[in-house]
Amino acid sequence: MNFYLGILAFVFFSVFHVLLVSGSSRNLPILSFDEAYSHLFGNDNLMVLKDGKSAHISLDERTGSGFVSQDLYLHGFFSASIKLPADYTAGVVVAFYMSNGDVFEKNHDEIDFEFLGNIRGKNWRIQTNIYGNGSTNVGREERYGLWFDPSEDFHQYSILWTENQIVFYVDSVPIREIKRTEAMGGDFPSKPMSLYATIWDGSDWATNGGRYRVNYKYAPYIAEFSDFVLHGCAVDPIEQSKCEAAPTPDSIPGGIITSEQRMKIENFRKKHMQYSYCYDHSRYNVPPSECIINSKEAERLRGFDPVTFGGVHHRGKRHHRSSSRSIQAKTSSI
Ligand SMILES: *[C@@H]1O[C@H](CO)[C@@H](O)[C@H](O)[C@H]1NC(C)=O
Numbered sequence: 001m002n003f004y005l006g007i008l009a010f011v012f013f014s015v016f017h018v019l020l021v022s023g024s025s026r027n028l029p030i031l032s033f034d035e036a037y038s039h040l041f042g043n044d045n046l047m048v049l050k051d052g053k054s055a056h057i058s059l060d061e062r063t064g065s066g067f068v069s070q071d072l073y074l075h076g077f078f079s080a081s082i083k084l085p086a087d088y089t090a091g092v093v094v095a096f097y098m099s100n101g102d103v104f105e106k107n108h109d110e111i112d113f114e115f116l117g118n119i120r121g122k123n124w125r126i127q128t129n130i131y132g133n134g135s136t137n138v139g140r141e142e143r144y145g146l147w148f149d150p151s152e153d154f155h156q157y158s159i160l161w162t163e164n165q166i167v168f169y170v171d172s173v174p175i176r177e178i179k180r181t182e183a184m185g186g187d188f189p190s191k192p193m194s195l196y197a198t199i200w201d202g203s204d205w206a207t208n209g210g211r212y213r214v215n216y217k218y219a220p221y222i223a224e225f226s227d228f229v230l231h232g233c234a235v236d237p238i239e240q241s242k243c244e245a246a247p248t249p250d251s252i253p254g255g256i257i258t259s260e261q262r263m264k265i266e267n268f269r270k271k272h273m274q275y276s277y278c279y280d281h282s283r284y285n286v287p288p289s290e291c292i293i294n295s296k297e298a299e300r301l302r303g304f305d306p307v308t309f310g311g312v313h314h315r316g317k318r319h320h321r322s323s324s325r326s327i328q329a330k331t332s333s334i
Contacts, residue, residue: 026252028077028231033067036228040066040196045220054226059092059199060219066198069230072100074192076232077252079158079169082115084124085221086151089117090212093202094223096157098193103237107134109189111166113157115150116143116202117221119212124150125274128168128176133186138288142176143275144268154226160255161189161232162248167257174265175272177257183289192237195230199223270296279309 032052039046042065047056057065084094094115101108110131115124129141148155158169164180166189180188199221203213214221231252250256257265277283278291279301287293301309 026077026229026231028229031228031230033228036069036230037067037195037197038070040068040198042066053228054224055197056222056224057094057197057199058220058222059201059214060221061216064198064200066196066200069195071230071234072103072192072194072237073098073230073232074235075162075248077158077160077229077255078195078232079156079227079229080197080225081154081156081227082150083154083224084115084151085117085223088119088215088218089124089151089221090119091201091203091214092117092221093200093205095196095198095200096225097196098159098161098189099196100191100193100237102194104134104191107186109133109191109193111159111161111189111193113159113168115223126150126170130166130178130189131187132184132189133191135187138187139283140178140277140288140290141275142273142277144175144272145274146170147272154224156227158229160252162252162255163190172264173268174257174261175268177265178290181289192235197223197225266294266296269294270300273297273300274304276301281310282308 030053033048033055034052037055042057042063045058045060045063045065046067047058049055055067057067059065078098080096082094082096085092094117095112097110097112097114099108099110101110108131110129112127112129114127114129116127118124123146125143125145127141127143129139131138131140156169156171160167160169166176166178167174168176178188201214248255276297278287278293279298298309
């Protein structure tokens, strides 16, 4: 009898564990598409599924597509489960991000997850970035590989944004934390933003700087979104009236980085990080103030690219990278 009870308990806790680490991990309400989002562009390349809880956005030779949250938010926890297109996806970019470029054209803020497609057999890479108050000349990109194939299944991608901290998560793993420093000034995103999900042709930009272009023989490219969580303080972008209960790290389940999570971040970064502006000596002689230099991360990146990350100075022949344009510029040009 105890044996069966044991099995029952095991099954129960296994299910419980799966729930804990998947979409509903933080016990935050999951919204339907219509409660959370509206159509942004791309006509019928946005499809809301019958259950109302998931949406597909696709890219074909005519257009990409995307959706945008109905509200703007000042701080909170925002997430979606995403399944990326499979097979040959060079040049295809899927983005899940926050921005207020429509409201503040000259001094917008942005917090980005960007998924960069790749040639067959190579996994998608994921890029994170932030801009504050129009700081598009700085660029705080990082790129990582993933420990799974993101086109095989849904995985949860989340942004935690509070007054002094931004954390990016993949499933339950925090992959990047940015703490506001005084020297960052307006570069730390601080005005209300909308959530966006888009798919577009990044041929000129995404895969090895545009070496592999989107091949429409494999279109349509379909990205699937579900488990919409928008747990934030919805505000008017201009008046910015205070919310009654503005989200703070301790009011968001899982909003405080524990020492266990700190270990997860470190492990992730020393295994999967492929690029970080903090170590890019060809761009910054002195890393920006928010960078926390970690010798293991530095070592890993030097192994990839001794010139960019090696700290060898190239006086008089510094690389001129095209400054990374903001996503807003790209979406509004569609
Ligand atoms: C943001 O940019 C505007 C316009 O460029 C400037 O007036 C303002 O002082 C900046 N704010 C911060 C906090 O840096």
